[in-house]
Amino acid sequence: xxxxxxxxxxxxxxxxxxxxxxxxxxxxxxxxxxxxxxxxxxxxxxxxxxxxxxxxxxxxxxxxxxxxxxxxxxxxxxxxxxxxxxxxxxxxxxxxxxxxxxxxxxxxxxxxxxxxxxxxxxxxxxxxxxxx
Numbered sequence: 001x002x003x004x005x006x007x008x009x010x011x012x013x014x015x016x017x018x019x020x021x022x023x024x025x026x027x028x029x030x031x032x033x034x035x036x037x038x039x040x041x042x043x044x045x046x047x048x049x050x051x052x053x054x055x056x057x058x059x060x061x062x063x064x065x066x067x068x069x070x071x072x073x074x075x076x077x078x079x080x081x082x083x084x085x086x087x088x089x090x091x092x093x094x095x096x097x098x099x100x101x102x103x104x105x106x107x108x109x110x111x112x113x114x115x116x117x118x119x120x121x122x123x124x125x126x127x128x129x130x131x132x
Contacts, residue, residue: 003027003115012127013064019057020119026053027111030104039104046107047091054084061126068130076126079118086110 005024010017026049033042058080065073090106097103 003031003112009120009124011124015060016064016123016126019053019060020123022049023053023057023111023119024115026050027108027115030108030111034104034108039101039108040099043094043099043104043107046111047094050087051091054087058084061123065126065130070126070130072122072126072129076122079122083110083114083118 003024005021009020011020026046030039030042030046033039062073062077062080064070065076070076087110090103090110093106094103
């Protein structure tokens with residue numbers, strides 16, 4: 001399944017939407033490479049991107065939620081922590097064993113699930129749970 005950014009995914013928070021567009025772009029690169037049976041060529045770029053992205057993006061979201069007394073903070077943070085744990089597991093396998101089809105597929109699955117479950121269902125509603 002191809003996931004593309006579309007304006008219906010906007011949260012109304014420009015900084016958050018710009019960051020989300022970055023992860024969609026990276027997933028698109030990985031998906032295109034996988035179609036060409038070249039996922040291994042993009043996995044290092046994707047892993048490196050995620051190391052930086054996750055730290056910055058989750059920090060920014062959590063800081064925003066705390067600053068604006070978001071009622072959904074605890075659940076949102078738990079989901080971030082779950083993603084970090086799963087990504088760390090995939091990254092550890094990648095660091096130890098290098099690129100494999102299984103690792104590419106696991107990383108793609110994690111990103112796809114994350115985009116569907118978290119961004120589309122949770123982040124889009126974040127402003128509704130926060131005070132202005």
